[in-house]
Amino acid sequence: MTEREEIRPKENGPLLKVSSLTKYYGTIVGCRDVSFDVWxxxxxxxxxxxxxxxxxxxxxxxxxxxxxxxxxxxxTRHDGMVDLYKLPxxxxxxxxxxxxxxxxxxxxxxxxxxxxAGGNIGERLMAVGERHYGDIRTTAGDWLEKVEFDLGRIxxxxxxxxxxxxxxxxxxxxxxxxxRLVFMDEPTGGLDVSVQARLLDLLRxxxxxxxxxxxxxxxxxxxxxxxxHRLIVMxxxxxxxxxxxxxxxxxxxxxxxxxxxxxxxQP
Amino acid sequence: xxxxxxxxxxxxxxxxxxxxxxxRMIRRALLxxxxxxxxxxxxxxREMPLPYGWGTGGIQVTASVIGPADTLKVIDxxxxxxxxxxxxxxxxARTTGVKTTESTTEATLIQTRHRIPETPLKEGxxxxxxxxxxxxxxxxxxxxRETRKMHALEEYGVMHVKLYEDIAKFGRIATSYDYPVxxxxxxLMRPSPIPxxxxxxxxxxxxxxxxxxxxxxxxYAVPPYTDVRSxxxxxxxxxxxxxxxxxxxxxxxxxxxxxxxTDDRGGRxxxxxxxxxxxxxxxxxxxxxxx
Numbered sequence: 001m002t003e004r005e006e007i008r009p010k011e012n013g014p015l016l017k018v019s020s021l022t023k024y025y026g027t028i029v030g031c032r033d034v035s036f037d038v039w040x041x042x043x044x045x046x047x048x049x050x051x052x053x054x055x056x057x058x059x060x061x062x063x064x065x066x067x068x069x070x071x072x073x074x075x076t077r078h079d080g081m082v083d084l085y086k087l088p089x090x091x092x093x094x095x096x097x098x099x100x101x102x103x104x105x106x107x108x109x110x111x112x113x114x115x116x117a118g119g120n121i122g123e124r125l126m127a128v129g130e131r132h133y134g135d136i137r138t139t140a141g142d143w144l145e146k147v148e149f150d151l152g153r154i155x156x157x158x159x160x161x162x163x164x165x166x167x168x169x170x171x172x173x174x175x176x177x178x179x180r181l182v183f184m185d186e187p188t189g190g191l192d193v194s195v196q197a198r199l200l201d202l203l204r205x206x207x208x209x210x211x212x213x214x215x216x217x218x219x220x221x222x223x224x225x226x227x228x229h230r231l232i233v234m235x236x237x238x239x240x241x242x243x244x245x246x247x248x249x250x251x252x253x254x255x256x257x258x259x260x261x262x263x264x265x266q267p
Numbered sequence: 268x269x270x271x272x273x274x275x276x277x278x279x280x281x282x283x284x285x286x287x288x289x290x291r292m293i294r295r296a297l298l299x300x301x302x303x304x305x306x307x308x309x310x311x312x313r314e315m316p317l318p319y320g321w322g323t324g325g326i327q328v329t330a331s332v333i334g335p336a337d338t339l340k341v342i343d344x345x346x347x348x349x350x351x352x353x354x355x356x357x358x359x360a361r362t363t364g365v366k367t368t369e370s371t372t373e374a375t376l377i378q379t380r381h382r383i384p385e386t387p388l389k390e391g392x393x394x395x396x397x398x399x400x401x402x403x404x405x406x407x408x409x410x411x412r413e414t415r416k417m418h419a420l421e422e423y424g425v426m427h428v429k430l431y432e433d434i435a436k437f438g439r440i441a442t443s444y445d446y447p448v449x450x451x452x453x454x455l456m457r458p459s460p461i462p463x464x465x466x467x468x469x470x471x472x473x474x475x476x477x478x479x480x481x482x483x484x485x486x487y488a489v490p491p492y493t494d495v496r497s498x499x500x501x502x503x504x505x506x507x508x509x510x511x512x513x514x515x516x517x518x519x520x521x522x523x524x525x526x527x528x529t530d531d532r533g534g535r536x537x538x539x540x541x542x543x544x545x546x547x548x549x550x551x552x553x554x555x556x557x558x
Contacts, residue, residue, distance in 0.1 A: 090420045119431050127424030133434055133500040155435050
């Protein structure tokens with residue numbers, strides 16, 4: 001976590017800068033003319049209905065899908081701002097296993113199901129050159145405790161864990177080598193409410209403790225309210241409203257945001 | 268030369284079974300493989316007169332490099348007299364007419380399955396391995412596209428996850444054969460299912476080592492005197508197998524031993540898996556006993 005302090009003051013500025021990002025699938029619009037910044041330690045929520053372009057946007061900014069137009073710039077530790085899609089693929093992949101994390105909605109997409117919990121957490125360490133078994137195992141154990149696992153389960157397979165545990169394991173696996181930016185795609189989707197609440201608490205604690213920058217895609221406004229500092233509301237591939245979370249949720253300006261907020265059931 | 272060729276042709280086959288165009292295609296792949304040690308060069312593997320998994324890759328490589336002046340040795344699990352070894356040796360004897368041998372030192376070309384001979388190889392010799400699965404990352408990454416990319420970008424950290432799992436489960440690196448190696452400090456390679464006992468023999472070997480995978484259509488190579496390093500952890504270094512016993516026939520205590528069940532009452536014996544090496548050692552011992 002010392003790496004995070006290495007960001008030199010004179011280089012202060014946004015960690016990620018998205019400018020006029022546009023993605024067409026043939027003639028179909030994935031997302032159009034999206035621009036926003038993410039600052040160090042900031043949690044940005046992207047909300048909107050299914051098919052509004054949230055996932056396309058997330059893929060484009062996480063270097064998984066090349067946009068048709070526009071740029072995505074990231075502040076690297078040593079070279080300042082770089083345009084992701086001008087970097088060689090090796091450098092992009094290196095960023096993915098060092099400075100970035102990606103938490104998938106379905107933990108099975110983000111975990112190695114045939115590898116024990118410890119191996120799953122240790123993978124990123126080994127991928128960047130850690131070659132001491134004892135150290136890897138100690139770090140893996142520390143992270144299991146951070147995500148509220150019983151240390152005795154370090155050698156168990158992910159398939160023996162419940163959905164909530166798998167999701168927590170996936171989070172540990174992503175955070176183990178101190179990334180600076182984490183992408184989350186519906187991290188609490190498919191979990192029941194009590195497990196969801198526990199996971200959200202954990203995420204909130206980790207994000208503030210590690211000063212992580214997070215881009216979280218969700219259709220659940222309650223999740224957005226709890227985690228995100230700032231919200232981006234999307235509809236039909238375009239951004240219709242942005243602002244502080246409380247501002248957007250308590251006083252939505254755009255008719256679509258108003259509809260979205262009023263659609264939430266009050267138990 | 269022409270007499271040999273004629274004999275093969277009389278049988279209705281070209282010298283060494285494969286036609287000359289196929290041999291040239293395989294030799295091109297071999298040249299590429301030798302120039303990039305450990306890199307899996309694709310080749311258009313042919314249908315051979317034996318099933319996949321019985322050594323079609325090794326046979327095609329042997330057929331492409333064998334010449335009338337060669338002396339051929341074929342081993343299977345270290346032994347010269349197992350079915351697979353006998354059949355492949357007979358196949359080449361018939362289709363090429365070259366001299367065959369069971370002696371490691373006399374052979375110029377050795378095709379092997381699962382072992383490297385105990386007798387150190389020398390310059391000028393060629394060792395041909397039969398490879399079932401050439402891709403070392405397959406266990407962790409099923410997509411061929413992705414594994415090729417990982418090779419291209421040298422992303423091999425994930426290979427250690429397999430070794431990590433071994434230690435977590437068994438307390439030590441339990442992988443005992445097909446143990447992954449880094450060739451020439453660059454490419455991750457699967458040394459075919461040889462025991463890890465043989466891994467150190469690959470390192471800086473004076474002989475040329477060629478690997479053929481027929482079903483997977485890949486050829487790779489370790490040129491003479493090339494650095495071959497087995498993967499390990501700092502606190503769990505690479506180790507080879509050890510036995511408390513020594514060979515029951517020749518008494519060697521530094522060879523790879525096979526355990527043989529001798530009866531149904533728990534009787535067993537340990538003997539060298541390399542039959543040529545064992546015979547070479549047993550002979551002097553027997554002579555001494557006779558004196």
